[in-house]
Amino acid sequence: MHEGTHGIVEAQHVHQPKPNLLSRYRKWIFPGFLLLTILAGLIPGQKALLGFDIALVPMLLGGGFITYNTIIATLETRRITAGLLVVIALIGSAYVGEYLAAAVVAFMMIGGEFLEEITLEKTRNAVRELVRLVPETALVLRAGQWVEVSVEVVRPGDRVLVKPGQRIPVDGRVIAGNAAVNQATLTGESMPVDKGPGDPVFVGTLNESGALEITAEKVGEETALGRIIQVVYEAQERKGPTQRVADRFAAYFTPLILLICAVVWFVTQDLMRVMAVLVIACPCALVLATPTGVVAAVGNAARRGVMIKGGAVLELAGRINTLLLDKTGTLTLGRPEVVEITAFGSATADQVVTVAAAAEERSEHPIARAIMNRARTERASWDSADEFVQVFGMGVQASVTGHLVRVGNRRLLELGNLTNAADGQQFLEEQERSGRTALLVARGSEILGGIAVADTVRPDAAEAVRRIKKAGISQVIMLTGDNPATAQAIASQVGIDEVRANLLPEDKLKVVADLKAQGQVVAMVGDGVNDAPALMTADVGIAMGAAGTDVAVESAGIALMGDDLNTLSEIFSLSRRTLGIIYQNIWVFAVAVNAIGITLASSGWLSPIGAAVVHNVASVFVVLNSARLLTYRSDRALALRG
Numbered sequence: 001m002h003e004g005t006h007g008i009v010e011a012q013h014v015h016q017p018k019p020n021l022l023s024r025y026r027k028w029i030f031p032g033f034l035l036l037t038i039l040a041g042l043i044p045g046q047k048a049l050l051g052f053d054i055a056l057v058p059m060l061l062g063g064g065f066i067t068y069n070t071i072i073a074t075l076e077t078r079r080i081t082a083g084l085l086v087v088i089a090l091i092g093s094a095y096v097g098e099y100l101a102a103a104v105v106a107f108m109m110i111g112g113e114f115l116e117e118i119t120l121e122k123t124r125n126a127v128r129e130l131v132r133l134v135p136e137t138a139l140v141l142r143a144g145q146w147v148e149v150s151v152e153v154v155r156p157g158d159r160v161l162v163k164p165g166q167r168i169p170v171d172g173r174v175i176a177g178n179a180a181v182n183q184a185t186l187t188g189e190s191m192p193v194d195k196g197p198g199d200p201v202f203v204g205t206l207n208e209s210g211a212l213e214i215t216a217e218k219v220g221e222e223t224a225l226g227r228i229i230q231v232v233y234e235a236q237e238r239k240g241p242t243q244r245v246a247d248r249f250a251a252y253f254t255p256l257i258l259l260i261c262a263v264v265w266f267v268t269q270d271l272m273r274v275m276a277v278l279v280i281a282c283p284c285a286l287v288l289a290t291p292t293g294v295v296a297a298v299g300n301a302a303r304r305g306v307m308i309k310g311g312a313v314l315e316l317a318g319r320i321n322t323l324l325l326d327k328t329g330t331l332t333l334g335r336p337e338v339v340e341i342t343a344f345g346s347a348t349a350d351q352v353v354t355v356a357a358a359a360e361e362r363s364e365h366p367i368a369r370a371i372m373n374r375a376r377t378e379r380a381s382w383d384s385a386d387e388f389v390q391v392f393g394m395g396v397q398a399s400v401t402g403h404l405v406r407v408g409n410r411r412l413l414e415l416g417n418l419t420n421a422a423d424g425q426q427f428l429e430e431q432e433r434s435g436r437t438a439l440l441v442a443r444g445s446e447i448l449g450g451i452a453v454a455d456t457v458r459p460d461a462a463e464a465v466r467r468i469k470k471a472g473i474s475q476v477i478m479l480t481g482d483n484p485a486t487a488q489a490i491a492s493q494v495g496i497d498e499v500r501a502n503l504l505p506e507d508k509l510k511v512v513a514d515l516k517a518q519g520q521v522v523a524m525v526g527d528g529v530n531d532a533p534a535l536m537t538a539d540v541g542i543a544m545g546a547a548g549t550d551v552a553v554e555s556a557g558i559a560l561m562g563d564d565l566n567t568l569s570e571i572f573s574l575s576r577r578t579l580g581i582i583y584q585n586i587w588v589f590a591v592a593v594n595a596i597g598i599t600l601a602s603s604g605w606l607s608p609i610g611a612a613v614v615h616n617v618a619s620v621f622v623v624l625n626s627a628r629l630l631t632y633r634s635d636r637a638l639a640l641r642g
């Protein structure tokens with residue numbers, strides 16, 4: 001089987017078992033049997049009737065099961081694990097002849113784990129919901145015919161037909177047809193997007209109208225949805241800092257409890273009290289506290305098209321106090337348009353455009369696309385360039401029919417030595433004052449003219465910034481490679497009061513590093529390739545519009561598949577809520593319950609059986625508490641969605 005499809009295929013099998021009665025109830029058999037034999041042990045006179053105490057059966061089976069698992073776990077981790085406390089308690093109970101008590105303790109431990117397992121299933125459903133979005137079959141062109149094949153055999157390059165009402169089976173590009181596609185599952189945006197030839201489409205999104213013929217570009221695990229699913233799986237394995245604290249805590253915890261037991265034994269000589277302490281003190285709730293919260297929150301985010309790469313990122317996101325937003329493509333649409341072309345000296349406006357187009361043709365920068373669009377609508381023809389160089393944060397350089405052509409800002413061109421420098425200077429100043437990005441086009445040592453482009457601010461940007469501030473992020477700063485005048489004009493439109501302009505990619509990185517050095521917890525939001533270093537340096541790098549781009553996703557801790565800026569404040573709220581729930585889990589259900597339980601147990605108020613009950617109730621509460629994160633939405637989001 002093809003490597004790339006593995007993740008999704010496997011996951012699909014996970015959610016489609018052929019359920020037969022035995023397999024569905026198999027996991028109930030063992031705890032059920034233990035419970036029955038325990039109940040039988042309660043029947044008066046059973047011992048005389050059978051010649052032995054039937055409570056021995058659940059004690060040996062349940063206790064043996066727990067002891068075996070604990071020994072394996074201890075050998076594997078080479079550390080004192082919490083389960084050892086329970087094993088000691090079991091052996092102690094058996095030794096003093098309290099078979100029924102030992103059986104109940106064993107049953108509680110096994111039953112509790114079972115309940116946790118069932119509750120955790122809910123979390124896994126989050127992934128299954130996503131997996132279910134992938135169609136099982138696809139209509140593929142084979143030898144001139146549309147053939148329905150399993151989605152697993154579709155390969156990049158295949159032509160796929162998607163009819164109205166169907167979900168798109170691969171990531172690809174439209175070749176023919178027009179349709180409204182609902183991408184809510186991936187981007188959280190519920191308005192359908194119009195798709196036509198050349199537009200990208202993504203697996204799991206819904207074709208609401210019209211037939212689309214597409215070329216498959218990515219399949220299976222490589223797709224945007226496939227990567228989200230992968231990240232949710234991985235969240236179950238990675239450990240955040242809080243998790244490690246809990247682990248370390250557990251390591252000190254066991255010796256401490258053994259010490260308390262020794263004291264209780266020394267003072268009271270009551271073995272039952274010692275065993276009650278051992279049972280209550282097993283730190284299961286503590287061990288569950290963090291991973292259950294992380295998995296639920298990551299699942300919640302995944303359903304909104306947000307990829308959070310693990311617990312460590314989630315924890316940092318909950319503590320962010322400084323947010324850096326890149327201007328182009330993040331606060332603006334990143335689709336600048338040419339709004340002004342001025343020729344200097346003997347040059348003509350047509351010349352300015354064609355020379356610029358020749359140099360920009362191979363650039364991927366949004367500014368380059370704006371210039372190329374203009375050149376194409378004017379039906380200009382241009383020479384092709386050799387030796388093209390993109391100078392990040394400055395512009396482009398290329399060799400066109402033997403001339404060095406440069407298109408860029410004043411950092412790229414040292415104005416002093418060039419012809420028409422005064423005109424160029426004036427053009428830059430005028431355009432920038434009105435909030436536009438101004439570029440000069442130079443051929444050899446002559447500035448031919450200037451091109452001004454303007455980008456549209458995202459309609460939701462101002463509202464998103466307001467919510468981010470309201471979500472408790474005190475410092476919001478706009479970063480841009482653009483000049484200060486343009487930058488300031490945009491910043492005041494969206495309500496950001498701090499601007500750092502004229503930044504090269506490495507300067508953006510330095511801003512991030514400096515703020516971190518001042519002790520701030522910094523998140524950086526960006527979209528482009530040139531933001532990647534800053535995204536990696538930030539405590540939390542957030543990539544926008546990630547469904548289409550790979551680079552930003554690799555370097556970011558959080559990736560928004562869509563480009564809805566309002567998702568940002570929701571993710572910060574979710575992260576904070578997650579930290580809150582994890583601390584509740586630790587301090588209320590683990591630490592407080594344990595402290596009270598140990599006090600009661602050592603003073604004889606709590607029997608080993610009672611201790612087992614309390615202990616497991618606490619663990620189940622932890623799991624239920626964390627499960628609340630699965631459905632969490634910030635209040636404002638609720639109010640808006642109605």
Ligand code: ADP
Binds near residue numbers: 396408409
């Ligand atoms: P931002 O931080 O706004 O995303 P970039 O770092 O991508 O900006 O670019 C910064 C500046 O460099 C632009 O405002 C523009 O002046 C110049 N520039 C970058 N790429 C190009 C290009 N392909 N053509 C012309 N100018 C460019």
Ligand code: MG
Binds near residue numbers: 326327329528530531
């Ligand atoms: Mg950018």
